[in-house]
Amino acid sequence: MSADTRLRLVGYAAAALLIVLLPSLAPNPFYVHLGQIYAYTAIAVIGLNILLGLSGQMSLGHGGFYAIGCYATAILATTLGWPIGLTALAGLLLTLLAGLAVGMVALRTRGLYLAMATLAFGFIVEILAQRWVGLTGGTMGLMAIPQIDFGNFAMGPTYFFWVAAGLLLLCQIGSDYLFGSATGRRLRAIKESEAFAQTVGLNVPAWRIGIFAASAVFAGLAGILFAHQSGFVSSDAFNIRLTIGLLIAAVIGGLGNSWGPLLGTAVLLGLTETIASLHQYGPMIYGSILLAVLLLVPEGLVGLFRRLAGKRRQDAAVETAPARPAYEIESAQPRDLVVEGLSKNYAGVSALTTVSLSIAPGQVHALIGPNGAGKSTFINVVAGLYRPSAGRILLGGEDVTALAAHQRARLGLVRTFQNLQLIGGVDVLANVMLGMRARDGIVTDVARWFTGRGHEAGEREEALAILELVGLGPYAHHLPKDLAYGHRKLVELARAIAQRPSVLLLDEPVAGLNPLEAQAIAGIVRRLKEAGITVLVVEHNMDFVMGIADTITVLDFGHAIAAGLPAAIQADPAVLRAYLGQETQAA
Numbered sequence: 367m368s369a370d371t372r373l374r375l376v377g378y379a380a381a382a383l384l385i386v387l388l389p390s391l392a393p394n395p396f397y398v399h400l401g402q403i404y405a406y407t408a409i410a411v412i413g414l415n416i417l418l419g420l421s422g423q424m425s426l427g428h429g430g431f432y433a434i435g436c437y438a439t440a441i442l443a444t445t446l447g448w449p450i451g452l453t454a455l456a457g458l459l460l461t462l463l464a465g466l467a468v469g470m471v472a473l474r475t476r477g478l479y480l481a482m483a484t485l486a487f488g489f490i491v492e493i494l495a496q497r498w499v500g501l502t503g504g505t506m507g508l509m510a511i512p513q514i515d516f517g518n519f520a521m522g523p524t525y526f527f528w529v530a531a532g533l534l535l536l537c538q539i540g541s542d543y544l545f546g547s548a549t550g551r552r553l554r555a556i557k558e559s560e561a562f563a564q565t566v567g568l569n570v571p572a573w574r575i576g577i578f579a580a581s582a583v584f585a586g587l588a589g590i591l592f593a594h595q596s597g598f599v600s601s602d603a604f605n606i607r608l609t610i611g612l613l614i615a616a617v618i619g620g621l622g623n624s625w626g627p628l629l630g631t632a633v634l635l636g637l638t639e640t641i642a643s644l645h646q647y648g649p650m651i652y653g654s655i656l657l658a659v660l661l662l663v664p665e666g667l668v669g670l671f672r673r674l675a676g677k678r679r680q681d682a683a684v685e686t687a688p689a690r691p692a693y694e695i696e697s698a699q700p701r702d703l704v705v706e707g708l709s710k711n712y713a714g715v716s717a718l719t720t721v722s723l724s725i726a727p728g729q730v731h732a733l734i735g736p737n738g739a740g741k742s743t744f745i746n747v748v749a750g751l752y753r754p755s756a757g758r759i760l761l762g763g764e765d766v767t768a769l770a771a772h773q774r775a776r777l778g779l780v781r782t783f784q785n786l787q788l789i790g791g792v793d794v795l796a797n798v799m800l801g802m803r804a805r806d807g808i809v810t811d812v813a814r815w816f817t818g819r820g821h822e823a824g825e826r827e828e829a830l831a832i833l834e835l836v837g838l839g840p841y842a843h844h845l846p847k848d849l850a851y852g853h854r855k856l857v858e859l860a861r862a863i864a865q866r867p868s869v870l871l872l873d874e875p876v877a878g879l880n881p882l883e884a885q886a887i888a889g890i891v892r893r894l895k896e897a898g899i900t901v902l903v904v905e906h907n908m909d910f911v912m913g914i915a916d917t918i919t920v921l922d923f924g925h926a927i928a929a930g931l932p933a934a935i936q937a938d939p940a941v942l943r944a945y946l947g948q949e950t951q952a953a
């Protein structure tokens with residue numbers, strides 16, 4: 367068991383003990399009351415942190431989900447007299463549905479527009495709560511919502527605290543799992559670049575909607591607990607201040623950090639209590655604090671504490687690990703790549719015109735041509751990031767033209783990017799592991815993560831072996847930004863190898879590298895070829911191309927002007943004209 371896991375388990379045990387003992391330790395019932403508010407507010411903030419911090423989607427409408435959970439349980443309990451367990455379940459289901467619906471809208475928007483769309487959702491819920499008086503009671507509210515007292519009214523507040531804080535502990539464990547598992551890595555990949563996430567096989571829309579809905583459920587659960595704590599719900603409780611408060615807590619704690627919401631919520635409640643008498647200046651004070659945090663400690667309190675506590679720890683045990691068996695590069699299944707009559711028009715620009723080529727398994731084919739010839743477009747169309755205007759793409763005889771990028775990736779069509787695509791927030795090892803399929807089912811994975819016994823051990827070993835293969839073993843626990851450019855290129859290649867490609871598309875793999883580094887990459891490409899992997903490489907470095915390519919296609923203004931063996935291409939008058947033409951223009 368690693369020191370990290372031990373610390374985490376001790377933390378959970380200490381939290382459980384504190385939850386049990388706090389009602390009897392608290393000097394007066396107000397602290398239990400504060401503990402209740404803390405518990406359900408932190409649950410909502412955890413949901414927001416997962417959405418914003420991990421997947422990068424903004425929501426200014428979380429107060430709306432909170433309100434839906436709250437009203438669902440309150441209305442069903444007061445009008446139909448359902449038991450709390452059932453009303454709570456219905457509340458969760460309703461927020462899940464609302465989260466799925468808003469998540470689908472969110473798919474069509476990004477950044478500022480997403481913020482506006484979710485803000486509109488929050489306003490719609492708020493206005494409905496105010497105006498649909500017959501259902502919600504409007505500002506007069508719904509009264510006599512049953513409270514959680516397990517039949518013993520005197521112990522009610524204590525029981526409620528145990529329920530809310532117990533649920534908070536479970537939510538925190540769930541959040542820790544998300545942050546520490548493959549799911550977290552995938553969400554970070556989506557946050558960093560959706561195009562990249564697709565090429566490692568992720569169904570980005572499904573992930574985005576799913577995480578939006580999950581985050582909404584956290585807010586809904588908080589709303590449900592609020593209803594049963596206060597016993598009274600009025601539409602005044604769900605204005606924009608609620609969402610802003612949750613956002614402030616998430617940002618102060620530190621977005622993208624699993625423990626951030628616990629700290630951020632404590633600060634938020636502390637502030638709320640401190641400035642309770644300055645009610646009219648509330649928004650101004652909140653706004654100033656938010657600004658100060660964003661300017662001075664954008665990484666939030668958890669990030670600040672980490673910075674103060676010292677640099678990232680290095681896992682020396684792994685880095686100096688004794689020799690592990692050398693990694694055997696494997697192709698998922700040798701497949702040929704056939705492209706027939708591929709055309710791509712951007713508005714007014716014909717980037718590719720009926721380009722065809724075919725590469726047998728274990729062959730390296732280079733696609734070369736002057737700047738703007740259409741090489742990157744070709745890779746993007748073959749990988750599935752762009753739709754072709756005409757033509758077909760066959761992978762091992764299977765027509766994949768209509769498949770999305772993530773579906774092609776799952777069939778073994780793997781690519782690297784000209785502009786490196788690495789996840790900044792996690793180390794090199796995790797970047798390589800992003801290319802791998804999960805080996806354990808979700809239950810085993812959660813159990814292994816919880817106990818720290820062999821969680822992702824197979825994946826880690828394999829990723830370390832791949833890193834050693836590309837010469838990056840000692841850098842496994844560095845962040846990509848701390849690596850030299852040439853090393854970052856190797857990380858991307860290592861991640862592509864981890865995907866076990868059948869066909870590998872390399873977009874300018876040696877651009878910006880010195881001859882020695884280019885030689886190292888050439889050596890790896892040869893090993894990929896020996897393993898039966900089909901390689902298509904786009905590159906300007908002719909020494910590199912001539913050293914590794916079995917065959918070459920030359921593009922010029924979107925047309926294939928020559929194709930054949932390297933020696934023939936070098937002597938082809940049309941090719942020389944295309945390149946000389948470019949040099950003449952440049953001169």
Ligand SMILES: Nc1ncnc2c1ncn2[C@@H]1O[C@H](COP(=O)(O)OP(=O)(O)OP(=O)(O)O)[C@@H](O)[C@H]1O
Pocket residue numbers: 712713715716717735736737738739740741742743744
């Ligand atoms: N998203 C886009 N929208 C409109 N035009 C584009 C787009 N991407 C590329 N083009 C145009 O398509 C043509 C081919 O560009 P592409 O980037 O594929 O060429 P390239 O051979 O990869 O060039 P380089 O070697 O400089 O990377 C160029 O005229 C370019 O301006």
